[in-house]
Amino acid sequence: MSDTADRVSKIVVEHLGVEADKVNQEASFIDDLGADSLDIVELVMAFEEEFGVEIPDDAAEKITTVGDATKFIEEHNKG
């Protein structure tokens, strides 16, 4: 697992209170991890904090899985 994927997973585990082994890159926030739309808003804010990236609303709407988040961050994280 890449460093980014690892850090994304940790944030998801912390915020959603789910078991770490359920958080794989294919996992859907809503269908697999029990999140609701507000949880995703909060997760996006946490990703922005952790990685110093800005995730605009239209991009955030397309992030539905852990892998989507990892991919967006890896593509936009210049640090």
Next chain:
Amino acid sequence: MRRVVVTGLGLVTPLGGDVETSWANILASKNGAGPITHFDASDQKCTIACEVKPKDHEYGFDADKRVDHKVQRQVDPFIVYGIDAAGQALEDAGLEDMSDDLKIRTGCSIGAGIGGLPGIERESIVLKERGPGRVSPHFVHGRLINLISGQVSIKYGLMGPNHAVVTACSTGAHSIGDAARMIRDDDADIMLAGGAESTINPLGVAGFAQARALNMSMNDRPTEASRPYDKDRDGFVMGEGAGVVVLEEYEHARARGAKIYAEVVGYGLSGDAYHVTAPHPEGKGAELAMNMALRKAGMAAGDIDYVNAHGTSTMADTIELSAVKRVLGDDLSGASMSSTKSAIGHLLGGAGAVEAIFCILAIRDQIVPPTLNLQNPDEGTDNVDLVPLVAKKRTVNAVLNNSFGFGGTNASLVMKKVD
């Protein structure tokens, strides 16, 4: 008329994360006060409180038992305490698994006096320092007072009345009284009723200190600071926690063979119409509430065995005592009266419900809890049994519970043993 009984209890207090621990510590004259640990209070005028203890403490509270990790992160502590106390009460009543039909007939009336002040304070700083885009999406519904009732209804699928009282320090008593009426009026067969509070945060402590309501002279002696009816009392000590009871229609409780703790027989309400923080100097509002509760109960002064006083350890104690004397008689006509705020501090919106539970346990165990720190009883307390320092075994068949709040709002409950 439909009768209303208590069939389950739940407590989170500074002396325990459950009913039996809290009650055992109350009866053992333990004291929940100490220096504030929730935040650095060194610049506050008041640096002490009765905090709910962490789970590794001898009588601490473990939120993980009943409250999802995710919910804990999103909501203020008063909601966490309320959800846990409601869960305890349901388990105690044997109602964890209800039929869908019963869930429709089961509601919630769990309030708070202030609500999510710690979260409001924290997110206000986020707004100011980092802008509106960093405010939590869970900010609003994690702070609202009715979100104990909301969260509990979602967790257990309860589709009956969903209600939340906000009457400052009378909240817990009003919540139980209002919920009892809902059962009497056939809106529900079962109600989870009570109150919670957690405002031991910088803004909460500073606010009450500035209102000159808190004890600020005994920061070096926290366990001596809450001393209702004592000459040296000098303001209340803030507590936190929650109390929730299961109220149930009597025949319903009988039919399922439930354990019945007590019957709610009287409920009185009034307003002081006098001042925002000070009680009416003659205690007229308090007297009205107590008299109404007794009248509804069909009881006379001599029927009451125990009064759990509002008794906050402020100058208002004298006014309450004078009102109780006018209602029950100068010697209280055989009743004992104590203030458990001497042990757990003032739980504000949670106080009335927590103290109602102590009243119910007094009936169950035939013992009345003490008023701690009552070394030099104030004038006017002669001939009155204020249960100083240690608990007292005695007959307890009927109890009166008083709660009074800012704004001049008063509530009294009368409960009695069911034979």
